[in-house]
Amino acid sequence: MASHAEEPNRRDFLVIAGNAFAAVGAAVTMWPFIHQMNPDKSAQALASTEVDLAPVKQGQAITVMWRGKPVFIRNRTADEVKAANATPVDKLPDHVARNANLAANAEATDANRTIKGKENWLVAVGICTHLGCIPKGQALGDEKGEFGGWFCPCHGSHYDTAGRIRKGPAPRNLDIPPYAFISDTKIKIG
Amino acid sequence: MSNHDSSYQPTTRIGKWFDERLPIMRLMHGQFVDFPTPRNLNYMWTFGGILMFCLVAQLVTGIVLAMHYQASADDAFNAIDQIRRNVNYGWMIQAMHAVGASMFFVAVYAHIFRGLYYGSYKAPREILWILGVFIFLAMMATAFMGYALPWGQMSFWGVTVITNLFSSLDQIIPGVGTAIVQWLWGGYSVSGTTLNRFFSLHYLLPFVIVGLVVLHVWALHVTGQNNPAGLDIKTKSDSVPMYPYAVAKDAVGMFAFLLLFAWFVFYLPDYLGHSDNFNPANPLVTPPHIVPEWYFLPFYAMLRAIPDKLGGVIVMFASIAILAFAPWLDTARVRSAKYRPIFKWFFWLFVIACCALGYLGAMPAEEPYVTWARIFTAYYFAFFLVIMPVVGIIETPKPLPRSIAEDVLGAGAHGGGKGAGAAAAASPEKR
Ligand code: HEM
Ligand code: FES
Numbered sequence: 001m002a003s004h005a006e007e008p009n010r011r012d013f014l015v016i017a018g019n020a021f022a023a024v025g026a027a028v029t030m031w032p033f034i035h036q037m038n039p040d041k042s043a044q045a046l047a048s049t050e051v052d053l054a055p056v057k058q059g060q061a062i063t064v065m066w067r068g069k070p071v072f073i074r075n076r077t078a079d080e081v082k083a084a085n086a087t088p089v090d091k092l093p094d095h096v097a098r099n100a101n102l103a104a105n106a107e108a109t110d111a112n113r114t115i116k117g118k119e120n121w122l123v124a125v126g127i128c129t130h131l132g133c134i135p136k137g138q139a140l141g142d143e144k145g146e147f148g149g150w151f152c153p154c155h156g157s158h159y160d161t162a163g164r165i166r167k168g169p170a171p172r173n174l175d176i177p178p179y180a181f182i183s184d185t186k187i188k189i190g
Numbered sequence: 191m192s193n194h195d196s197s198y199q200p201t202t203r204i205g206k207w208f209d210e211r212l213p214i215m216r217l218m219h220g221q222f223v224d225f226p227t228p229r230n231l232n233y234m235w236t237f238g239g240i241l242m243f244c245l246v247a248q249l250v251t252g253i254v255l256a257m258h259y260q261a262s263a264d265d266a267f268n269a270i271d272q273i274r275r276n277v278n279y280g281w282m283i284q285a286m287h288a289v290g291a292s293m294f295f296v297a298v299y300a301h302i303f304r305g306l307y308y309g310s311y312k313a314p315r316e317i318l319w320i321l322g323v324f325i326f327l328a329m330m331a332t333a334f335m336g337y338a339l340p341w342g343q344m345s346f347w348g349v350t351v352i353t354n355l356f357s358s359l360d361q362i363i364p365g366v367g368t369a370i371v372q373w374l375w376g377g378y379s380v381s382g383t384t385l386n387r388f389f390s391l392h393y394l395l396p397f398v399i400v401g402l403v404v405l406h407v408w409a410l411h412v413t414g415q416n417n418p419a420g421l422d423i424k425t426k427s428d429s430v431p432m433y434p435y436a437v438a439k440d441a442v443g444m445f446a447f448l449l450l451f452a453w454f455v456f457y458l459p460d461y462l463g464h465s466d467n468f469n470p471a472n473p474l475v476t477p478p479h480i481v482p483e484w485y486f487l488p489f490y491a492m493l494r495a496i497p498d499k500l501g502g503v504i505v506m507f508a509s510i511a512i513l514a515f516a517p518w519l520d521t522a523r524v525r526s527a528k529y530r531p532i533f534k535w536f537f538w539l540f541v542i543a544c545c546a547l548g549y550l551g552a553m554p555a556e557e558p559y560v561t562w563a564r565i566f567t568a569y570y571f572a573f574f575l576v577i578m579p580v581v582g583i584i585e586t587p588k589p590l591p592r593s594i595a596e597d598v599l600g601a602g603a604h605g606g607g608k609g610a611g612a613a614a615a616a617s618p619e620k621r
Contacts, residue, residue, distance in 0.1 A: 034373075037373050037374070037376055037387065038372065038373050038376065039372055039375075039376055039377045039378060040376065040383075043376065043377040043378065043381075043383070063474065065474075067378045067379070068377060068378055068379040068381055068473065069378060069379050070473070070474050127379075130354075130499055131350070131351040131352075131354040131355065131357075131499075132350040132351060132353075132354040132357075133347065133350070133351065133476040133480065134474065134475065134476040135476075152476075153476070153478050153479065153554075154351065154476065154480050154555075155494055155555045156554075156555045156556065169494075169497055169498070169499055169502065170499070171358075171361065171498075171499050
């Protein structure tokens with residue numbers, strides 16, 4: 001029958017249309033089985049955390065949990081801020097601020113990593129952007145790496161006092177989470 | 191050997207009745223009793239059977255453990271303790287499963303290196319070999335997810351580091367890597383949700399492996415076994431029936447292997463693990479030195495040898511994928527390295543490189559280890575991409591025996607298997 005019909009004929013159309021419907025149907029059926037693995041509603045609920053910074057003295061650091069992730073909060077000394085400011089952006093492996101409170105293309109200056117008027121406070125997600133270890137540098141005796149910020153022992157990534165990657169395999173600066181000061185000594189993350 | 195007929199003869203009436211309806215006994219008899227095996231096989235050929243044993247042992251011990259295990263972030267760590275201390279014989283069965291995973295990899299590495307040395311991947315066994323590569327991948331995935339289940343510090347951080355490998359895809363299409371990682375985790379970090387799905391998959395994958403093994407053995411029984419001489423079975427005198435010859439030899443190899451297995455289970459059950467995994471998972475503290483289980487160390491060394499995140503991930507996966515291409519990268523006309531005077535040396539250097547990478551993978555990511563890891567990684571790839579194609583062309587193979595029988599019995603015996611040594615080989619023609 002197909003041999004004397006013109007190409008492409010009605011049968012070809014039916015075959016293609018039938019297969020296309022089957023493929024779309026299969027994909028639609030698959031989606032719930034794939035999507036079920038994505039973060040569920042309880043994980044998504046954007047929990048926010050309030051943190052009182054008053055007890056954190058200059059040179060000290062604390063770690064709080066936000067969305068199941070550790071967040072580093074460091075009250076930086078004047079020297080540490082100065083060191084961060086003295087580093088030109090074009091010397092950084094990652095030029096972007098990675099600050100959820102700013103535009104995605106903001107430059108990785110120290111000012112763009114902090115909040116104006118509160119430059120001594122650095123708030124960053126404490127997860128190495130390489131493969132997710134928690135860098136050292138929060139506790140007093142910790143090794144802080146070659147740039148005085150944090151050091152990730154897993155594969156040797158060095159972060160500076162602004163949480164910017166300086167050396168090692170990590171591709172990005174530590175993420176700055178969305179946060180704001182709700183009073184002079186209190187922040188709300190998320 | 192596909193045309194080999196089963197000599198199965200049902201002896202009872204019910205056997206005959208059954209055979210006419212479902213000839214499974216006929217099939218099994220033909221494939222596993224009088225299946226012709228080359229008469230020159232050495233002990234490296236016993237690892238296939240050993241691997242079968244390992245798979246069944248993991249299934250049996252695993253199903254038992256699953257009866258007592260709790261896949262939740264709060265309970266998993268204690269559940270293992272409970273199994274080891276309180277469940278009747280739990281201490282033994284848990285050790286069998288944990289040690290069994292290591293022994294499984296000991297056997298699979300022996301099996302793979304055997305294939306590389308004797309050219310078992312070469313035509314006509316390409317599909318057989320590639321199925322093996324898939325089995326290896328499935329084993330790695332299974333073991334990785336199994337290692338997560340005790341929910342100790344190494345479990346947690348191993349999962350974190352390895353799942354994060356996928357975030358390197360952000361370097362190609364921003365956002366895609368992160369989306370995949372969060373999909374794997376079921377959250378924004380590794381959590382009990384992740385543990386739960388890993389348990390589900392850890393239960394599933396071994397059965398996928400069973401399916402792959404069936405295909406692997408099927409492909410093997412189509413082409414027949416390779417052998418130390420790398421020759422095909424041409425006449426009846428080249429082969430012996432699988433039972434009792436190969437089966438008996440397999441049993442000897444298996445018992446030697448079981449001695450080693452039992453020694454670890456009963457005397458050093460935790461030797462192959464990591465002491466950090468006796469600390470419960472803590473998402474706030476990374477152990478100072480994250481190392482995977484020993485069988486992943488060479489790949490971990492390659493990952494860390496590359497200074498770029500995405501590059502490291504690509505190299506690590508490529509190191510396994512490249513195995514699948516070996517049949518076409520190797521240009522040699524003879525199979526067995528026994529007759530390949532140049533390739534032989536490069537092969538042993540390859541074994542050394544793999545061991546060295548294993549050592550380097552356990553060392554911190556510092557100099558001089560990183561440089562050495564780069565050198566051995568380069569050699570690992572050069573072995574496949576340069577040595578296999580080039581040496582195959584420039585090398586003159588040593589003269590091959592004319593047949594498998596001649597390989598075993600010496601030149602005089604060619605053509606009949608009735609030479610001086612034939613009596614010792616217990617008249618293989620007897621069927
Ligand atoms: C391909 C075969 C398998 C491999 C390579 C494998 C590997 C592993 C490994 C490495 C561990 C961690 C052991 C430890 O450090 O304590 C583990 C744990 C576990 N596996 Fe398997 N496994 C396999 C098959 C199975 C099967 C079929 C089951 C049953 C459903 C199973 C159930 C479990 C359970 C419940 C645990 C947690 C208990 C424990 O840690 O000892 N496994 N597996
Ligand atoms: S995870 Fe931090 S350097 Fe790899």
